[in-house]
Amino acid sequence: METILIIEDEKNMVTGLRFNLEAAGYTVLAAYDGQEGYTLALKQKPDLVILDLMLPKRNGYDVCRNLKQELPQLPIVMLTARSQESDIVLGLELGADDYVTKPFSVLELMARIKSVLRRTSSGNRIPEQYNVGTLQIDFKKHDARRNGSPIDLSPREFELLRFFIEKQGEIVSREDLLNAVWGYDAYPSTRTVDTHIAKLRQKIEDKPDDPKHIITIHGIGYKFLG
DSSP: OOEEEEEOSOHHHHHHHHHHHHHTTOEEEEESSHHHHHHHHHHHOOSEEEEESSOSSSOHHHHHHHHHHHOTTOOEEEEESOOOHHHHHHHHHTTOOEEEESSOOHHHHHHHHHHHHHHHSTTOOOOSEEEETTEEEETTTTEEEETTEEEOOOHHHHHHHHHHHHTTTSEEEHHHHIIIIIOOSOOSOTHHHHHHHHHHHHHHOSSTTSOSSEEEETTTEEEEOO
């Protein structure tokens, strides 16, 4: 199983994250300041880093920038109390692969970890910038546009789009989407998928009632067409 390095100065949070990650089968390393975390990452080369931004000795932005210079393929999930868009965009521009803002759901963080590991593993990469029809999507900056105008997509909607693009032309079930995007099997209802897709269609389709990108395959699931 993969090794995850937590770089976080709140020891109680590290304890809770370690418990949940180890219960899910991950090997967990921990560092409590930015310098220690940076050094440990270079030495141990974990499969993923959970990185707080507000750290003693060396802030998370600096750690993220330098880790991506030394280990470009290392996935990093930012963990931060900052929720302003400019802070998040800066972290993503420095190379972070995803972000979760405090307070957060452990299930959400686990889902993000699974999603990042899946999409950064060999053979599962898609271009960070992707154009289809009237859509322009920049997954790195979490920016989406239709006909040149910005679209307000949630992180979950970006993940749905990413998964659909990875599986373009294939039929995917609602259970496939739950496992890949939500990251766990025990979600209350597959109707959740339908609700999210309906909202996504409203944002990306020219005619949501007659979609040309996300097609329903009755009785089975969905198919994404370019």
